[in-house]
Amino acid sequence: xxxxxxxxxxxxxxxxxxxxxxxxxxxxxxxxxxxxxxxxxxxxxxxxxxxxxxxxxxxxxxxxxxxxxxxxxxxxxxxxxxxxxxxxxxxxxxxxxxxxxxxxxxxxxxxxxx
Amino acid sequence: xxxxxxxxxxxxxxxxxxxxxxxxxxxxxxxxxxxxxxxxxxxxxxxxxxxxxxxxxxxxxxxxxxxxxxxxxxxxxxxxxxxxxxxxxxxxxxxxxxxxxxxxxxx
Numbered sequence: 721x722x723x724x725x726x727x728x729x730x731x732x733x734x735x736x737x738x739x740x741x742x743x744x745x746x747x748x749x750x751x752x753x754x755x756x757x758x759x760x761x762x763x764x765x766x767x768x769x770x771x772x773x774x775x776x777x778x779x780x781x782x783x784x785x786x787x788x789x790x791x792x793x794x795x796x797x798x799x800x801x802x803x804x805x806x807x808x809x810x811x812x813x814x815x816x817x818x819x820x821x822x823x824x825x826x827x828x829x830x831x832x833x834x
Numbered sequence: 835x836x837x838x839x840x841x842x843x844x845x846x847x848x849x850x851x852x853x854x855x856x857x858x859x860x861x862x863x864x865x866x867x868x869x870x871x872x873x874x875x876x877x878x879x880x881x882x883x884x885x886x887x888x889x890x891x892x893x894x895x896x897x898x899x900x901x902x903x904x905x906x907x908x909x910x911x912x913x914x915x916x917x918x919x920x921x922x923x924x925x926x927x928x929x930x931x932x933x934x935x936x937x938x939x940x941x
Contacts (some may be wrong), residue, residue, distance in 0.1 A: 765935070820925065
């Protein structure tokens with residue numbers, strides 16, 4: 721059974737960046753496209769983008785193209801989401817999910833506050 | 835981008851009800867629709883994939899259907915554990931897009 725373990729909650733200052741991790745266990749990360757999804761408090765789900773760890777190719781939703789960067793490290797079976805130039809609009813829980821979204825991490829809370 | 839118009843946004847339900855939630859796609863997405871259940875403070879759980887297929891471990895009271903560009907999730911004989919938020923997703927084309935979600939609440 722594939723499991724995704726995400727890094728912990730982050731409290732960050734506006735204008736800075738944060739890098740979230742998502743470690744895959746139970747299989748090799750190259751078997752899956754890895755997606756990241758944003759959920760603001762009390763809101764729905766937003767697809768940020770996906771990375772193919774096999775070749776590092778990426779796809780992003782337009783609104784996240786200058787906000788999010790997806791990377792993967794096959795040696796550690798881990799995918800990463802870096803968020804830059806943080807504002808209060810980035811305060812949310814970020815989920816990683818693999819395959820056709822049949823496996824999900826537990827979510828990582830990011831709070832942007834001075 | 836493909837829009838997934840989900841309705842209703844919320845629904846007041848009773849145990850034993852049959853509940854249907856619908857997403858309408860703004861363009862053809864074929865069979866590439868998933869349905870997710872999400873409980874407060876938890877990660878989404880995939881319930882239906884490729885529009886009509888029940889995901890592993892999901893009770894048979896859940897079903898998915900398609901009529902043209904309308905995709906539906908039906909819960910027969912609603913149980914208390916089914917009270918949650920539900921989201922549809924199209925993954926036919928990038929960017930993937932979710933519906934706005936449906937919140938089920940007990941009467």
